[in-house]
Amino acid sequence: MTEQAHVPPPMDGRDPSNLRGDKITGDRYFSRAFAQKEWDGLWTKIWHVAGRLAEIPEPGDFLVHNFLHESVICIRQDDGAVRAFYNSCGHRGMRMVDETSSMEAITCPYHGWRWGKDGVLQSAQDAEVDFSQGNPCGALSLKELRCDQWGGFVWYTMDDDGPSLRDYLAPMPALYRNYPMETAVRVAWYRIKVDANWKFVTDNFSESYHTRTAHPQVPPWIDQDVDSGRHEMWPAGHGRTVQPMRPSLSDRPPEGVDHMFRHILSAWDIDPDAYDSYEHFALKGWKDLKAAKQALWKERGYVHYEKMNDEEITDSPHTVIFPNVTISFLPDNLIFFRSEPVKDEPEKCWFDLWCMAFPVEGQDEVESIMAGPKPLREAMTCEHREFDRGKGVPELAGQIVYQDMELAENMQAGMHSRGYDDAYLSDQETRVRFFHEVLNDWIEGRKP
Numbered sequence: 452m453t454e455q456a457h458v459p460p461p462m463d464g465r466d467p468s469n470l471r472g473d474k475i476t477g478d479r480y481f482s483r484a485f486a487q488k489e490w491d492g493l494w495t496k497i498w499h500v501a502g503r504l505a506e507i508p509e510p511g512d513f514l515v516h517n518f519l520h521e522s523v524i525c526i527r528q529d530d531g532a533v534r535a536f537y538n539s540c541g542h543r544g545m546r547m548v549d550e551t552s553s554m555e556a557i558t559c560p561y562h563g564w565r566w567g568k569d570g571v572l573q574s575a576q577d578a579e580v581d582f583s584q585g586n587p588c589g590a591l592s593l594k595e596l597r598c599d600q601w602g603g604f605v606w607y608t609m610d611d612d613g614p615s616l617r618d619y620l621a622p623m624p625a626l627y628r629n630y631p632m633e634t635a636v637r638v639a640w641y642r643i644k645v646d647a648n649w650k651f652v653t654d655n656f657s658e659s660y661h662t663r664t665a666h667p668q669v670p671p672w673i674d675q676d677v678d679s680g681r682h683e684m685w686p687a688g689h690g691r692t693v694q695p696m697r698p699s700l701s702d703r704p705p706e707g708v709d710h711m712f713r714h715i716l717s718a719w720d721i722d723p724d725a726y727d728s729y730e731h732f733a734l735k736g737w738k739d740l741k742a743a744k745q746a747l748w749k750e751r752g753y754v755h756y757e758k759m760n761d762e763e764i765t766d767s768p769h770t771v772i773f774p775n776v777t778i779s780f781l782p783d784n785l786i787f788f789r790s791e792p793v794k795d796e797p798e799k800c801w802f803d804l805w806c807m808a809f810p811v812e813g814q815d816e817v818e819s820i821m822a823g824p825k826p827l828r829e830a831m832t833c834e835h836r837e838f839d840r841g842k843g844v845p846e847l848a849g850q851i852v853y854q855d856m857e858l859a860e861n862m863q864a865g866m867h868s869r870g871y872d873d874a875y876l877s878d879q880e881t882r883v884r885f886f887h888e889v890l891n892d893w894i895e896g897r898k899p
Contacts, residue, residue, distance in 0.1 A: 457621070457622065457625050458622040458625045458626055459622060459685065461683035461684060461685055461690075462683070462684050462685065462686075463682065463683075463881075464681075464682030464683050464684040464690055464692070464879075464881050464882045464885070465682045465878045465879050465881055466878070466881060467876070467878060467881050467884075469684070469881065469885065470881065470884050470885060470888060471888055472884075473884065473887055473888045473891055474872075474873040475873055475874045475883070475884060475887050476872070476873065477865075477866035477867060477868070477871050478866075479648075479650065479866075479887070480647075480648040480650060480651070480797070480798070480863060480866040481648065481797055481798050481863075481866060481867065482797065483797055485797070486792060486797040488894040489792070489890075489894060490519065491894070492893050492894035492895070492896060493774060493890065493893045493894055494518065494519065494609075494792075495609045495610060496608070496609070496610045496613055496893065496898075496899065497608065497610075497613075497619070497773075497774065497893075498599075498606045498607070498608045498616050498619050498620070499516065499518060499523075499606065499607055499608065500516075500604050500605070500606055500776060500789065501514045501516040501523060501525045501535070501598075501604075501605040501606065501607055502514040502516065502525070502551065502604070502605055503603055503604060503605070503637055503805075504533070504600060504603050504604065504605055504633065505603065505636075505637065505829060506551055507525070507526075507527040507533065507551075507553075507605070508527070509527060509553065510527050510528060510529045510531075510568065511526070511527065511553050511554055511555050511568055512526070512527045512551075512552075512553045513525060513526040513527065513548070513551065513552065513553065513554070513557075514551050514605060515538060515548055515549065515550055515551055516607075517538075518791060519791075519792060519794050520794060521537070521609070522537070522538035522539070522546055523535055523536070523537060523538060523596060523607055524536050524537075524538045524547075524548060524557070524593075525598060525605045525607060526557075526568050526570075527568075528568055528569065529568065533598055533600065533605055534568075534569070534570065534595060534598055535595065535596040535597070535598035535605075535607040536566075536570045536593035536594065536595050536596065537593060537594045537596065539593070539594070540559040540561065540562075540564055540566075540593075541564070541566075541572065541587075541591045541592070541593055541594075542559065542561075542562055542564045542575070542587075543561065543562070545559050545560070545561040545562075547559045547560065547566075555568070556568065556573055562575075562576060563575070563576055564576075566593055569592075570592045570593040570595055571589060571591075571592050572587055572588050572589065572590070572591040572592065573588060573589075574588055575587055575588055596608065596609060597610075597611065599615070599616035599617075600616075601616060601617070601620060601624055602624075602627070602632040602633065602778075603632045603633035603634075603635060613899055614899050619687070619899070620689075620772065621685075621687065622685060622689075623689060623770065623772060626768075627770075627780060628758075629758040629759045629760065629763055630755070630759065630763070630780060630785070631755050631758075631809070632785060634755065634809060634810065635784075635785045635807035635808060635809055636807060636808055636809075636810060636827060636828065636829055637805050637806070637807045637829055637830055638806055638807065638808055638817060638819050638822075638825035638826065638827060638828065638829075638830055639804065639805070639806035639819050639821070639822035639825050639830055640804075640805055640806075640830040640832070640833045640834060641802075641803065641804040641805075641822070641833070641834045641836065641844070641847075642801055642802070642803050642804075642833050642834070642835050642836070643801070643802045643803075643804065643836045643837070643838050643843065643844060643856065644793065644799060644800075644801060644802075644836070644837045644838065644843075645790075645799065645800050645801075645802045645838045645856055645859050645860075646798065646799055646838070646859065646860045646863060647798065647799070647800060647859035647860060647862060647863040648792070648797055648798055648799075648800060648863060648866075649775060649790040649791060649792045649800035649801075650790075650886075650887075650890075651790070651800070651859050651862055651863065652775070652777070652788065652789075652790035652800065652802060652855075652859075653771060653774060653775055653777070653790065653886055654883050654886065655855055655858075656769065656771050656777040656788065657690060657771055657880075657882040657883045657885075657886055658692075658879060658880040658882060658883055659675040659680065659692055659694070659769070659879070660877055660879050660880050661858075662675045663675075663701075663702060665854050665855065665858060666851050666854055667702070668849075668851070669851065670698065670699035670701070670702035670703075671698050671699070671702070671703075671704050671710060671711060671712065672696065672698070672711055672712065673694050673695070673696050673697075673699075673767055674694065674695045674696075674697050674698065674699045674700070674733075675692075675694055675699065676699050676700065676701050676702075677879060679694070679695055679699070680692045680693055680694045680695070681693040682879060682881065682882065684881075684882050684885055686889075687773060687889070687899075688773030688774065688885070688886060688889035688890075689770070689771060689772050689773050690770070690771050690882045690885070690886075691768045691769060691770040691771065692768070692769045693762070693766060693767075693768045693769075694766060694767045694768070694769060695737060695765070695766050696737075696765050696766050696767050696781070696782070697712065697733050697734070697736070697737035697740075697765075698710070698712050698729075698732070698733040699733075700729070700730060700733060703729060710723075712732070712733070712736065715740065716736050716739070716740060719740055719743040719744060719747060720743060720747070721736065721739050721740065721743055723736065737765060740765055741761045741764065741765050744756065744764045744765065744782075745761065745764070748764070751811070751812070752811050752812025752813055752814075753783075753809075753811055754810075754811075754812070755783075755809040755810075755811075756782075759782070763780070763782065764782050765782060766782075767779060767780060767781050767782075768780045771882070771886070773886070773889060774886070774889075774890060774893075775789055775790050775791060776788070776789050777789070779820075781820065783808060783809055783811070783817075784806065784807060784808050784809070784817070784819065784820050785807040785808075785809075786804075786805070786806055786807070786820060786821055787803070787804075787805035787806075787807065788802070788803065788804060788805075788852070789801075789802075789803040790802055790803075791803070798863055802838075802856065804821060804822070804852055806819035806820065806821050806822045806825065808825075808827060810827060814827055815827050820851075821847070821850050821851060821852045822846075822847060822850065823846070823847075823850070838856050838859075840857075840860070841853065841856070841857060844856075
């Protein structure tokens with residue numbers, strides 16, 4: 452049986468009959484009581500992304516992921532495996548490390564207790580003479596969490612009894628088995644503080660209805676017309692919109708404006724002037740592009756195309772992994788978005804933007820889509836910023852992700868209004884309400 456056989460058919464993400472009709476009330480976005488329910492029923496149960504495997508290639512390399520009041524260390528072991536431990540010393544609970552680094556062992560800065568890569572206590576001051584309950588060395592270990600890998604990411608969960616990572620993510624690993632995700636290079640790395648609840652981000656990425664208003668640069672490049680994309684969702688809360696990367700037939704550039712699809716066709720030896728109408732240019736050009744890429748990828752060094760099908764080499768399945776991770780799969784790029792709540796501030800979130808590119812022979816610079824041109828090499832440090840109405844990330848101005856963040860603060864403010872009671876959704880926004888219904892299932896104990 453092939454892996455494809457394990458992909459269940461999706462529910463129609465444009466069919467509101469798949470919904471219960473749970474209201475999306477404003478208090479979900481600002482209530483501390485609701486945020487506590489999310490901690491108790493969601494965040495302590497799901498799988499979290501700690502970082503990229505590429506950050507920890509050698510034994511002793513470790514990631515630190517801070518989430519609300521918790522902190523987790525993921526350490527590369529001598530055998531190549533990765534194990535996760537709470538970042539809390541077994542002596543007095545001290546948080547031991549603050550950021551990703553590399554050490555043969557982790558030493559607590561308070562009393563000097565030294566913990567090995569395997570989490571076992573190696574040494575402690577006065578260990579043999581001053582512990583009436585027995586020498587702690589070799590006997591104590593840091594508290595371990597379940598840890599796994601997929602897509603070049605390190606994942607962990609605080610739940611000892613929940614589903615495996617593979618089961619939690621299903622059917623995403625099977626859907627995206629053709630993408631060599633672990634080979635992608637993270638060329639831009641941002642963590643931005645935004646004045647909005649974390650759910651604004653998942654809401655936003657669960658629909659493309661806002662694109663024509665908020666992102667006028669998208670229709671000439673990706674067709675997000677109401678009937679063009681496939682809207683899919685699965686019972687676990689994961690969903691995607693499969694968008695053709697071709698010009699929209701509804702929102703056309705003005706006459707005389709240079710059209711980026713022309714450049715894409717030309718780059719693959721297709722004459723953009725060979726079409727007798729705009730419709731022919733968009734639709735036949737898109738099909739010609741598929742054929743050209745399949746014929747030329749190998750000689751041009753696009754080795755990541757080797758197992759990708761016609762849809763994957765020309766389209767963009769914009770994918771939400773419940774509850775807070777979104778990955779845009781593009782033919783030559785992966786864009787990772789994540790929102791996480793800010794400690795004790797339910798009306799703020801951390802917004803992570805990781806722009807990744809697949810290496811292509813002869814290329815030393817890539818267009819990162821969301822962050823502009825970047826050298827084709829791993830970004831060594833994370834850019835920590837505050838959005839501050841755009842002033843904190845001026846280099847992203849005009850990018851799609853910047854336009855999304857511009858909307859966040861006023862959207863958050865609107866959740867407090869007496870004029871807002873519930874969302875009145877178009878069919879293509881069905882996945883927005885479905886996300887909230889699955890979230891309700893988690894916090895009310897009906898999941899996993």
